[in-house]
Amino acid sequence: MYNERLQNVSVLGAAGKMGSGILLLTAVEMADLQLKPENKNKSFCLNAIDVSPQALTGLYGYLKSQLKKIAEKKLIQLREVYKENRELIENSEIIDQYVDDVLKLVLFSTKVESTYESSIIFEAIVENSDIKVATFKQILANSKKDPWFLTNTSSVPIGELDEKAEMKGKILGFHFYNPPAVQKLVELITTKNTNPELIEFSKIYAKNLRKVLVPSNDFAGFIGNGHFMRDMLFGIKQATQLSKEMSLPEAIYAVNRVSQDFLIRPMGIFQLMDYVGVDVCQKILIVMSSRLNKSELHSDLIDKLISLDIKGGQNSDGSQKPGILKYEKGKPVAIYSIDKKEYVPIESFQKNVDAKLGQLPASHKPWKDIVGNKQKESLLVGYFKELKSMSTIGASLAKEYHLSSKNIGLELVSDKISDNADNVNTVMLTGFFHAYGPINSYLD
Amino acid sequence: MRRKVYMTAGYNTISLGSGRKEFNPKKPRPGIEHYIKEAGQATLKMVGGAKNVDESVIGNFMSSRFVKQAHLGAFAPMIDEGLKHKPSLSVEGACASGGLALTSGIRSVLAETADVVLAIGVEVQNTVKAIYGADILAGAGWFADRKDGHAYFFPGQFSNRAGAYFEKYGREKTRQAFAVWFKNAIENARLCPTAQEYENKVEDLIGLALTEPNPKGFTDHLNVFDCSKVSDGASSIAILSEEGLAKAGIPKSEAVEIVGWALVTDDITKQPEDPTVLSTVGQAAKKALANAKITVNDLATIEMHDCFSVAGLLTVEALGLAKPGEGADYIINGNTARNGKLPFNTTGGLIGWGHPTGGTGVHQAVTIWEQLTGKAGAAQITIPQNRSYGMTLNMGGDDKTVVAIVYKRAE
Numbered sequence: 001m002y003n004e005r006l007q008n009v010s011v012l013g014a015a016g017k018m019g020s021g022i023l024l025l026t027a028v029e030m031a032d033l034q035l036k037p038e039n040k041n042k043s044f045c046l047n048a049i050d051v052s053p054q055a056l057t058g059l060y061g062y063l064k065s066q067l068k069k070i071a072e073k074k075l076i077q078l079r080e081v082y083k084e085n086r087e088l089i090e091n092s093e094i095i096d097q098y099v100d101d102v103l104k105l106v107l108f109s110t111k112v113e114s115t116y117e118s119s120i121i122f123e124a125i126v127e128n129s130d131i132k133v134a135t136f137k138q139i140l141a142n143s144k145k146d147p148w149f150l151t152n153t154s155s156v157p158i159g160e161l162d163e164k165a166e167m168k169g170k171i172l173g174f175h176f177y178n179p180p181a182v183q184k185l186v187e188l189i190t191t192k193n194t195n196p197e198l199i200e201f202s203k204i205y206a207k208n209l210r211k212v213l214v215p216s217n218d219f220a221g222f223i224g225n226g227h228f229m230r231d232m233l234f235g236i237k238q239a240t241q242l243s244k245e246m247s248l249p250e251a252i253y254a255v256n257r258v259s260q261d262f263l264i265r266p267m268g269i270f271q272l273m274d275y276v277g278v279d280v281c282q283k284i285l286i287v288m289s290s291r292l293n294k295s296e297l298h299s300d301l302i303d304k305l306i307s308l309d310i311k312g313g314q315n316s317d318g319s320q321k322p323g324i325l326k327y328e329k330g331k332p333v334a335i336y337s338i339d340k341k342e343y344v345p346i347e348s349f350q351k352n353v354d355a356k357l358g359q360l361p362a363s364h365k366p367w368k369d370i371v372g373n374k375q376k377e378s379l380l381v382g383y384f385k386e387l388k389s390m391s392t393i394g395a396s397l398a399k400e401y402h403l404s405s406k407n408i409g410l411e412l413v414s415d416k417i418s419d420n421a422d423n424v425n426t427v428m429l430t431g432f433f434h435a436y437g438p439i440n441s442y443l444d
Numbered sequence: 445m446r447r448k449v450y451m452t453a454g455y456n457t458i459s460l461g462s463g464r465k466e467f468n469p470k471k472p473r474p475g476i477e478h479y480i481k482e483a484g485q486a487t488l489k490m491v492g493g494a495k496n497v498d499e500s501v502i503g504n505f506m507s508s509r510f511v512k513q514a515h516l517g518a519f520a521p522m523i524d525e526g527l528k529h530k531p532s533l534s535v536e537g538a539c540a541s542g543g544l545a546l547t548s549g550i551r552s553v554l555a556e557t558a559d560v561v562l563a564i565g566v567e568v569q570n571t572v573k574a575i576y577g578a579d580i581l582a583g584a585g586w587f588a589d590r591k592d593g594h595a596y597f598f599p600g601q602f603s604n605r606a607g608a609y610f611e612k613y614g615r616e617k618t619r620q621a622f623a624v625w626f627k628n629a630i631e632n633a634r635l636c637p638t639a640q641e642y643e644n645k646v647e648d649l650i651g652l653a654l655t656e657p658n659p660k661g662f663t664d665h666l667n668v669f670d671c672s673k674v675s676d677g678a679s680s681i682a683i684l685s686e687e688g689l690a691k692a693g694i695p696k697s698e699a700v701e702i703v704g705w706a707l708v709t710d711d712i713t714k715q716p717e718d719p720t721v722l723s724t725v726g727q728a729a730k731k732a733l734a735n736a737k738i739t740v741n742d743l744a745t746i747e748m749h750d751c752f753s754v755a756g757l758l759t760v761e762a763l764g765l766a767k768p769g770e771g772a773d774y775i776i777n778g779n780t781a782r783n784g785k786l787p788f789n790t791t792g793g794l795i796g797w798g799h800p801t802g803g804t805g806v807h808q809a810v811t812i813w814e815q816l817t818g819k820a821g822a823a824q825i826t827i828p829q830n831r832s833y834g835m836t837l838n839m840g841g842d843d844k845t846v847v848a849i850v851y852k853r854a855e
Contacts, residue, residue, distance in 0.1 A: 076660060091575050092576055
């Protein structure tokens with residue numbers, strides 16, 4: 001079943017940042033199947049579908065460079081795979097052949113009609129329920145196969161899509177994290193109607209991709225955005241309050257620094273918003289607030305930023321576009337001022353704001369030194385003990401932030417979005433690359 | 445020997461590669477011409493300039509693939525215009541290319557076609573990722589074996605040797621000896637400012653070296669700490685007759701005398717008869733020592749070709765310092781350490797100092813010259829009066845071309 005289903009696959013939105021990663025991982029999985037001797041005479045086809053021809057051209061370059069890196073990493077296995085081909089002798093020849101073999105599976109297309117022969121369809125198009133439903137309906141009405149759908153939606157309930165597009169359980173949520181080729185997490189969202197064979201398929205697929213599969217219940221935003229959106233709104237609230245004592249760009253800088261440095265996270269909350277895309281955050285909030293009936297899932301600041309065309313997101317080469325922050329070589333250098341409608345250099349106020357926040361605890365180590373550290377747990381216990389004893393503005397903001405993050409996690413469990421605390425922590429560890437899960441007792 | 449032959453005026457560039465603070469794989473690095481020039485000019489300065497040099501020889505393994513540059517002999521006049529229209533050639537014998545440059549110079553002095561030869565060894569390897577460098581270095585073996593060899597061909601070859609040794613004599617103690625070998629290499633390198641591992645700050649070297657090999661990512665029996673690193677670098681030294689020394693105005697106390705040497709090869713198309721033995725290394729050492737009319741017990745120090753830790757162990761046995769199967773004990777008991785019975789690789793060897801493949805043979809000679817003339821700085825060891833000899837063993841491929849040279853302080 002698994003092999004047959006994977007013989008013809010489509011990725012919708014293949015040139016987007018999520019779609020391109022899904023396409024890459026799927027292409028590799030399909031090529032690995034095809035290169036098995038028993039599948040020698042079977043044909044495999046992966047449709048890379050996107051509305052933008054330019055983006056598809058960029059996708060080709062992305063695939064090629066990523067495939068080369070993948071081939072270099074698994075060369076020892078590849079030499080075994082190509083053992084019988086006596087003409088491929090050097091590593092470079094085997095790597096080139098593998099890249100070629102994977103790329104040969106991919107058909108680039110701008111037409112949704114290309115999905116009609118596919119048995120598996122990954123959907124990674126715009127985060128808009130109506131557009132998704134219309135697309136699914138069109139495919140179901142015309143498909144020559146009986147396709148299964150794996151949607152990468154990060155917020156729209158699966159039951160809603162299933163019902164509106166009349167999919168009869170042939171869809172589930174298979175939510176990768178950005179970038180899909182790197183982040184280990186996939187959230188799996190099923191409903192009571194989901195086809196059990198499809199669930200089985202998705203589990204094998206996730207296992208073969210060496211992903212950590214965490215089940216989330218079918219509530220808008222699921223676990224990942226359920227936490228991130230609320231965490232983000234807390235950060236915005238903290239910055240807004242702080243802006244009574246300083247300018248808003250200064251307050252944004254302060255909260256971004258608190259959420260990164262003081263909380264030992266890979267990036268600050270405002271940088272993470274830029275990374276995801278401020279526009280994407282807005283779309284997710286709209287879906288979540290309407291489906292969950294929670295009007296507090298809304299931000300005036302985000303609406304204002306979008307109205308000023310401040311969106312963030314990434315360029316096709318993976319570099320960060322300017323958003324709330326502006327970046328040079330990946331590092332924040334300026335912060336957008338809504339009043340002035342221009343970016344204010346961080347260095348113009350950094351010293352003053354840092355002085356107000358106060359020193360980091362003496363036992364502080366940056367995230368990159370903690371995340372893979374064998375002594376991580378004891379280092380974190382020591383660090384937060386010290387943070388707890390401090391009363392500087394920075395430490396106070398960090399403590400509030402930390403406790404808010406924990407409460408958000410606990411609510412996800414009490415609201416039955418997550419089955420347990422472990423799942424919340426796993427999502428934040430493997431999808432957001434945090435060094436520790438939000439549900440912890442460091443500050444108790 | 446029919447004529448006395450000396451070496452002096454040695455020089456090493458840094459061994460550039462991962463571990464050195466100057467190294468950033470994403471930034472441009474000096475080209476091969478830079479290394480040839482830096483090393484060559486340093487030696488020329490010490491021998492009174494290019495006017496005193498009769499001939500140049502450059503040892504290099506694979507610049508034609510690493511930097512797409514062949515014809516290195518013609519780089520000599522770039523070092524100094526004074527070398528223009530004088531003889532210069534390049535020689536190749538895989539990782540023994542540096543050793544071949546030395547023997548080429550020695551032969552020329554013996555043949556009385558030159559009184560002063562400038563010998564340089566050079567390699568620039570960081571131009572490609574290790575996985576592609578493995579393809580290039582595999583050229584030191586027989587190409588017909590490449591297809592069925594390991595992705596990392598030479599580590600694979602020596603991993604097979606290590607596996608055979610484990611099977612015959614036991615794994616645990618042998619791996620312990622590899623770890624001690626690594627520790628000695630790094631500790632010696634920390635005493636030499638040009639060494640690639642000069643700034644290595646790891647505290648638990650033994651623990652690190654005992655990392656279990658991972659066959660999925662590397663070889664079955666060796667980990668990366670068992671291997672020399674990828675290096676860019678050059679070394680140079682002058683090879684002179686007695687007249688040459690006088691012409692250059694260098695007192696004998698500043699030179700070493702070559703008292704024996706041997707160049708030995710074996711059939712590249714054949715696998716080793718016994719993978720637990722480095723027979724060509726053994727033969728080369730035996731011949732060179734016999735030529736010098738001394739035994740291994742007369743050596744104060746040795747610079748040998750530890751491209752892999754297992755090669756270190758097998759060389760200990762090939763030299764007869766320990767019986768087959770007892771090399772691990774010899775190493776674990778501290779005999780090869782800098783304060784041991786016979787200090788090996790006092791500036792780190794290939795694992796610690798670095799292994800710019802075509803440069804290594806010359807680097808070994810420079811280290812012996814430094815040690816025997818008291819110029820080794822922080823890495824200096826005591827040279828006993830009653831055994832004042834040094835030896836270099838430079839190996840090309842998997843025990844296929846070996847250059848052994850015996851030195852003593854000139855009198």
